[in-house]
């Protein structure tokens with residue numbers, strides 16, 4: 744069953760509930776040099792996006808659907824069924840955790856600007 748949470752999960756659930764954690768909106772509002780975008784292409788990765796909207800999480804939606812069927816964060820973060828669903832979602836999806844694949848890279852545009860001008864003499 745789904746009641747074998749690893750020991751990091753409760754902390755991450757708390758972070759998600761309080762709005763502190765590894766997701767784009769948090770990076771954006773705290774001026775953290777990490778992408779505010781979602782890997783799916785959404786411009787701002789909010790908590791609502793991650794748990795209710797993100798196309799990359801489609802296979803995990805049923806976890807949320809069953810227990811927060813009104814699609815409100817208040818239900819997900821404020822009811823026992825919702826929190827259970829969130830914990831399960833976090834564990835399966837590794838949501839709200841630091842993603843190595845999302846490591847910051849220098850944008851290509853900066854390299855282009857820095858490139859010395861070629862002379863065609």
Ligand SMILES: [Zn+2]
Pocket residue numbers: 781782783784785792793796797798799
């Ligand atoms: Zn997304």
